[in-house]
Every structure is written in C-alpha cells, then in structure tokens.
Amino acid sequence: MKNIINVAQLAKRFGTTDVLNGIDLTIQEGEVFGFIGHNGAGKSTFINMLTGIINKSSGSFEIIGTSDQQLDDVKAKIGVMPDISNLYDHMKGIQFLRYMGKLAGDTRTKQDYIALMKDIGLEGAEKKKIKAYSFGMKKKISIAQALLGNPSLIILDEPTSGLDPESAINIRKLIVDLQQQGKTILLTSHNLDEIDKISDRVGILSDGKVKKLGTPDELKNNTSSELSVAIRTNPTLTSQKLAELSANWDFNVQFVTTKKKYVVVNVPHDNDIAKLSKELIHSGFQLFELRMEQQSLEDVFINSK
Incomplete structure (x- = not known):
C-alpha cells in the first residue's frame, strides 16, 4: 500500500x-x-x-x-x-454548501446536496441560516x-x-x-x-x-512489558495504602489508576499476581475479584506524556 x-x-x-x-x-x-x-x-x-x-x-x-x-x-x-x-x-445551509462546492469544482446537483446534508444529520435545516445553527450543527x-x-x-x-x-x-x-x-x-x-x-x-x-x-x-x-491487574477489595485499596504495604514486599507493584470499584496495578511477572493476592489477604483485605486488564488507548496516551 x-x-x-x-x-x-x-x-x-x-x-x-x-x-x-x-x-x-x-x-x-x-x-x-x-x-x-x-x-x-x-x-x-x-x-x-x-x-x-x-x-x-x-x-x-x-x-x-x-x-x-x-x-x-x-x-x-x-x-x-x-x-x-x-x-x-448569513447564508442558508444548502446555499453555503452549493457556493463552497462551486469554488471546489463540485458537480453535485441540488438533490445531491440535500442528500449530503441528510447524511451528516442536517435534514430539515437546509433552508435555515447558519447563524441559527447550534454548535453541533455548525x-x-x-x-x-x-x-x-x-x-x-x-x-x-x-x-x-x-x-x-x-x-x-x-x-x-x-x-x-x-x-x-x-x-x-x-x-x-x-x-x-x-x-x-x-x-x-x-x-x-x-x-x-x-x-x-x-x-x-x-x-x-506493546506499551509495557508489565502485567496490568484489576483488583476489587474491601476495604477499597488506595494508592497510599498500596505504597505503604508494598514497601515491605519482595516484589514490585505499581499503582496505575482506579476504575469504579477497582484499582489497577502493574506487576512485572505472572507469579507476582499470586504474591499480590496472598499479601493483600494477609494484610486484612477481603479479595472479591482479581483479573488481568488490557491497557486502554487512554492508558497508552497517559503513559506517552
């Protein structure tokens, strides 16, 4: 290509x-x-x-x-x-498009322009002046x-x-x-x-x-070689509490974000997930759910700054 x-x-x-x-x-x-x-x-x-x-x-x-x-x-x-x-x-919608189309060498008919306005969600606004359009219509x-x-x-x-x-x-x-x-x-x-x-x-x-x-x-x-894990606990695990607890653990864990009732953390290896579960229970947390989490494009974007 x-x-x-x-x-x-x-x-x-x-x-x-x-x-x-x-x-x-x-x-x-x-x-x-x-x-x-x-x-x-x-x-x-x-x-x-x-x-x-x-x-x-x-x-x-x-x-x-x-x-x-x-x-x-x-x-x-x-x-x-x-x-x-x-x-x-000051122009009506259909008038504006026909005028700009003429400048662009567009060969559409009037009905084609009406169809175009329908395709983009402006059906019924063809003869309304643009100054009366909402932000979304503009x-x-x-x-x-x-x-x-x-x-x-x-x-x-x-x-x-x-x-x-x-x-x-x-x-x-x-x-x-x-x-x-x-x-x-x-x-x-x-x-x-x-x-x-x-x-x-x-x-x-x-x-x-x-x-x-x-x-x-x-x-x-491919953003990270680490594994993202979503955890739901009672009480809810906070970033501050995680930092306090993990200071004494023999593996690395990094707070990423919170998503509704879940906290998302990164760990380097598969076997660290079992260690994380054990340490949280040992620290008095009720562990309701622990699952692997694929990064979203938002996560990738945040980590690119």
Whole structure:
C-alpha cells in the first residue's frame, strides 16, 4: 500500500518555542489515521502546515506524491474541515454548501446536496441560516464542506466534539463509509474510544514528537512489558495504602489508576499476581475479584506524556 503522506523531520518554531520538533510520519492511502495529543501538543499546527496555512520551519513532507514546495498543485485533492468561526453565518445551509462546492469544482446537483446534508444529520435545516445553527450543527456542516470536490484525502479536526451521542455515532459511520469509498482520513479527536474504534493506525504526539505509532491493538499490547491487574477489595485499596504495604514486599507493584470499584496495578511477572493476592489477604483485605486488564488507548496516551 502506498503512502499518501510522507513527513520527514518536520519542525515548527514560534519565536523561541519549538511546537513540533522533527516529526517523522507516513499515512497510507485508504486508511483512517488517528492523530492524538494533549491540548497544545501541536496537532493543529501539524495540520496547518500540511494544508499550507502556515509555513514549516524545517523538514519536509509530501502529499499525494507532491512535495510541500508545490502544495498548491494538490490542494484541490485535500478536503479540510474548517473551524466553525469561518462559516458564512448569513447564508442558508444548502446555499453555503452549493457556493463552497462551486469554488471546489463540485458537480453535485441540488438533490445531491440535500442528500449530503441528510447524511451528516442536517435534514430539515437546509433552508435555515447558519447563524441559527447550534454548535453541533455548525460542526456537521463543516464536515460536509470538507467532502466537497471529491477529495482523496480528508482531514477532520475534532469532528465529533460537542455532538450528542447519536450524531457522533452517525459521523463515525460516515467516516467508515468514506474509507470504504477509497478515501484517506486524517482524524484528530480527544475521544480516545472513538479513535480506538475506527482508526487503522494511531500516532501519539507529545513534546513535539510522535512518541508512539501503530495499530490500536499494537499500542495497547506493546506499551509495557508489565502485567496490568484489576483488583476489587474491601476495604477499597488506595494508592497510599498500596505504597505503604508494598514497601515491605519482595516484589514490585505499581499503582496505575482506579476504575469504579477497582484499582489497577502493574506487576512485572505472572507469579507476582499470586504474591499480590496472598499479601493483600494477609494484610486484612477481603479479595472479591482479581483479573488481568488490557491497557486502554487512554492508558497508552497517559503513559506517552
């Protein structure tokens, strides 16, 4: 499978601040690539460089076989979800899409535009002015704009943030449909469960670099050589109590997080699980449940900072 995006040592500096510090990355044709990072990690800066909104400081990239020096040659093949502040509030929804479609060389009929608005969850809002749209509706029409002109690469920045659960599910289905049509999607989101469900590969951006890269399963299975164990006890085991007790144990145990009635810890080896169970009971805890726990993408993300 060929790469639709190739990035080599891409960097961006604002003044004395390095926002991106030598990114190496490839995105394959036809995949949904999830790009995640904390606020301020540089995701939007990365997208803005790929789309020519801001200039790079150093490094290089290619999109659809074209170098960043000739980016204008392929912009028509890239669909970008705009910020909702850039929408034309005085226009009606259908009017706005037809106008932007004309600029993008889109050949849809009026009925096609109506069908598009239905697909993204704006049925019945075609003749309503955008200024009367809710935040979620504005996000949806921004997604529709990114699809105009039949682009081969679609960049969606936080497409489901602010949407109700049903609308978010519909947008995820739309992304899957677009991929089945042969589109490549670069997706950013703070909803890590969403990224896990629909991404073929995921890149985690931290400290200006891509710290982890792989399929969701690869990231969850290969993040640590240690074993994660979920424990339910009475009384509930706290991180402070665990630190106090484990100081006297002959094996290592590390507190990870709490999940409802469970505490999650890491131990180095299989036989340490039996030791942990024995020590907790010996310390007066009632042990109701102890099970192996696969790391979530959220765990991977937290450990990548």
